[in-house]
Structure formats: C-alpha cells, structure tokens
Amino acid sequence: MRNFTRVAAVMALATPAVLGFVGIAEAQDKFKLGMAVGGNTCCEWMKAQGDVARAIAEQNGWDYVELSNNNDPATALKNAQIFVQEGVDAVIQFNGQPSSNPAISAVMKQAGIPIVTYDIADPGMYFVGIDNLGAGIAGGEALGQIIKEKWNCEPDLVISSEGAGAGIVNEWRTGGMRTGVKNICPDIPDEKYVSFEGSGDAAVALQPARDLLAANPNAVKMAVVGINDGGVLGLINAAEQLGRADEVIGWGQDGAFITGDNVNPHLVGSVFYFLEGYAVYAVRDVIKPVADGNTPPLKADAGDPASKVQPCPVTAEQAKGVPDMPERVTQLLAAPAGTTAYDLFCPNKG
C-alpha cells in the first residue's frame, strides 16, 4: 500500500512536468513568425500591416511576435536582434529608415533567418512591394488619356509635385507618371514639364505650388502628377487660391485622398496600393514556403522581387466603390487564404 502511494505521488508530481515538456516540444516545432511594423504614427496602414500579418499567422497556426520599429533605424536593428533571441523562423519588416537594413541583413543571415522587407529593397532581404515605377506609369497613362480627350494632348503645363525625401521612390513614381503621360501624348514639349518640391504633404506643398503658378501666370490647362495624393492636392489647392483651378486636373498616388466625403473634384484619379494587405503576398510567396521547408531563392531586387504587389489605378468615380481601410482589412481577412486586396477591391483588374 505504501509503495502504491509512493508511485501515485510520483506520477502525480511528474505529470505536469511531462505535459510541460511536451508543450515546450510542440512550441519549438511550431513555426514562429516575427513582424516589425514601421511604427510611424503618421500612417494607419503601418499598424494595419501588423494586424493582417497577425491574423494570417493565426490562420496558419503559427506563433507570432510583433515589434514596432518606431520609425527609427536603431530600433529596427534592435528588433532584429530580439527576433533572433526569440527564435523566430522568419521575419517580415517595414523599415522606413533603411540605413540600418545592411546591419539587419547581417544579423538575420548569421542567424539563418529569412527576412522579408516591404517596399524598400536591401540585397539581403526578400523584396515584397509595390512596383512604384509601374504604379507611376499606370497613373501617368491614365492621366494622359484624359489630357488627350480634354485638351487634344496640348496642356499648358504638366506639373510634378516631387517628394525628394523619398529618394528613388520619388523618381520612380513622379518620373513614371511623366513617362506614362508621354506614352499617350508624346508630342508635349519638354518645356511644358515643370516641377516643384511638395514633400508629399498638401499643406507643405501649398506655398511652393503658389510660387510656381505665379511664375507661370498664363498657364490655364494644367495636369498635375505627384509622389502621392497629398502632393498633388497641394497644387490643386494653390490653383484654387489663385483663382486658376477651373482647368486643373490631378492624378495622385497612394489613394489617400480619393475616397471619403472630402474628395476634391480636381483630383480625377489615383493609384491604390492597398498597403495593409502586403502580408498576403509575403506569406504566399516567401513565408509559407519557408514554413513548409521549401525556402525560395533570395530575390531582393525591386525590379525582380520575391513578390510584386500590383498597383490599382482608379478614377475618382471608381474609387467611390472601394471601402475604407478598416473595412478592407476585415474583408481581406474573411476572404480565402491567398486572396489579395487587389483581387477583392480593384475595379480595374487586368
């Protein structure tokens, strides 16, 4: 009897330990995804990127660790080191301050952890992002069609609202838009193409836009392109203030001001990126293969990316049918696995 009691006591005490060990073993077998969101409070989409990644990880039964880069390169590097300590199996990041990307790549490479980067390429990271040049050309061609229909390809000015702080992305988008316009209206003289530094901010762009308009007092038929909707709106607002907005048309990028109740009638179109849904592409083309043991070859170049996010040019009228971001996130997560935001919401697929 005493022996039986002893055996029962040992079994009772050992059971939790055994269960614990089993749990740890299971956890160690479970794929763990790390996500470093951009952390810039300017932009709701950065948080949404994390929300979508988390939901997809849960759908796949993965463990998930999310950190914020706080829009700071040192924090992004520290987060990479934390991911290594956490023993993640793959990482996705958006690092808006890419100066630390080479160091992050080195950390991940040493740890043998594949890392996906959104929109800003680094040689050591899988690139998943919008084709900014393609988005620019698509927007420019759409605007070029309007210039052709409205003005017979004879605008007084084609104005670019630049955002030099964005580096190569600015060149791709605004340069791409000018290329797109030229594709449709090749005979517009070069001197009709002018630009100003709008910093991608409607309020900041206002004064330089007014100055540019004042320096071109005879221009009436004006087409505006820009690094984003805000930069384009800066010129449109300036034209309104100078009493010259009657024949101004603008085509933006990023879709920030083409939806909602406050759409300026001179903003005739934009290009949606559906930034919040990047994780669908990243998981489909990189993370899931890694989790399945089929790590794909590294594709780090924006021109030949691991996964290319499709831009969606829309007119203002078409944009009315696109839901706002919170609703898009909800619908995206309810859709079958692998369905992209482009598939769900772009009225101009194909």
Add this chain to the structure above:
Amino acid sequence: MSVNQALDTAPAAAPLKVRFGGLGTGLILAAVWIALIVATGLYRPDFFAQQTLLAVAFTMSIVGVLAIGQGIIGMSGSFIDLSQPAGLIGASLVAVRLSEAGLPFPIVILGAILTGMLWGGFNALIIVFAKLNPVIVTLATNFIGLAALYLVFQLAQVPLNSDIYVFGRQSWLGLPAIFWPMLALVLIVGFLAPRTRYGRRMIAVGGNRAAAKARGISLRATRFATFIIAGGFVGFAAVLFAGTAGPFNPSSANTLQLNIIAGVILAGISLSGGRGNFWMLLLSIGFLSTIPTSLVFFGLSSDTQSIFQGIILIIAVSIDGYRALRRTP
C-alpha cells in the same frame, strides 16, 4: 532689497513708449524688399502681375499672424516660443472638428482662438510655476504636443465648401481674404502695444525686469497674460491655416518656424525684450515671403530657398545680438 535700493542699482529702464524709431530698420527693410522686387521684375517682367501679389500675400498672412504672437513673446523678454507649430496644429484640428460639426464660422474662430489661448496658458503654467527657461519649456511642449497630436489624428481637413474652406479661397480688393485680418491685427497691435496698460507692462517687463518689479508690476501675471495672448494669435492663425492648407498632419506646420523667427528679428523686435515695432513686421514678413517667389522666377529650385532662409536667419540673429551688445552698459 528696498525699493530705493532696487531703483538705485537697477540699470536704466527701457522707455515705456515703444520708439517709433526702428525707422532706420524700416527704411533698410523697405529698400531691400524693393530692390528684390525690382531685380526680379527686370529679369522677368511678368513678376509684376496680380498672381505674384496673391502668392506673396497668401504666404504673408499666416506667418504674419504667428509673428505677432512671437513678437509679443520676444518683446516681453521671454525670448522665443518654439511651441507654435504644435499650438497651430492643435487649434487647426479644433477648427476642423467644429466645422465638421456644422457650427457657424464665428464659433469655429472662437474655438480655435480659445484652444490657442489654452495652449499658451499651459506653457505659461510650466514657465511661471516651475520657473524654467521659456525656450526650453516651449521646445519640450512642442515635442509633447506633436506626439500627442499624432496619437489623436493623422490627417485632417475642413469639409469642402464649408464657410472656412470658402473663406480660405476668397479674395477681396485683389488680395486674399485671409490677408486682411492679418493686416488689421498687425496695425492694431502695433498701435495698442505702447498705449495700453498691458502693452506698457509687457514692454517694461521685457526691458528691465527688476525695474518693472520695483514699479509694482507683477512679473508672473504679465508673463501669464503674454503667453495666453500670444496663444490667442496662434489660434487665429490656425483658422487661416485650416482654411487654406487642405489636408494637414501634425508635422505640417514645422517649416513655418524659420520665417516667423527671422521675420520678428528683422522687424527689430528684440528677442531679449523691451523694444520693437510691430508695424515693421509687415515689411520683414513681406520681404521674407517675396524671396521664395522671386527664386522661382529666377528659375532656382526650392532647395535654394532653404539656403537663403538660413543665411537670412544668421544675419537676423547677428543683428539682434549686435543690438543687444550695444544696449549693454
């Protein structure tokens, strides 16, 4: 220390009446401004067009109102208020929300002004009761304010076709509608500053704190009033900003500081307090607002504007420092 001892040992008090001198400053400013206009016009005769006048007047309007507030801070001896961007955006956000709620335009204006005054009062509380340097305090509150604003909103815009939106796009007598309130405020403040009890106290405190205190002027109450009144001007500037800016974010006003500070200094308003003429702001802000427009007419990029603004600020601060040295016995 007794009153007599204070009066015996204190340096000579600044005159209560603001000198209308600064005439030399005004002449120099006017001459430089005219030279810039003539040079640009000779290079590009289409510079002399109503569009140019509109563009410059728009730029002057918001900066001018903010410069009044900054000038009050400087003249009172509090040196500088670095929290104007956060105050401006906060008050602009209030203007947007009141407009979205469909409230009448006068209520929108009042709400923005009260928000600005609250912001000024917040700064004053810290400066007066913690007895901290106003420059450091307002620098810190600007950081705090901008961070807090980012938690509250990312983008805001007054409703299209609201009263404030329409106001931001109207013109009157060939100039923007927003220009006229700025002009009126500069003229009124310039007239009243040396002629009202508050104005004289503000200048006295800025000119010589010890003597002002010896005269029975409450330094604490004057400083409080100064920041609150200056905040009110920030609030009014927010109405002009919200009406014209289009969509804005918490950082949208950061680039305004340079022109405001340079404008105040060039106008001869001493940041160390006690002297200045608000009317000169029309010349200094006008000159500074014409520079970027001229640069575009000369075909120079907007990057060069920053170079010129930086050079002008260095010159302005040097002039202010030189004036302060000359006044030191």
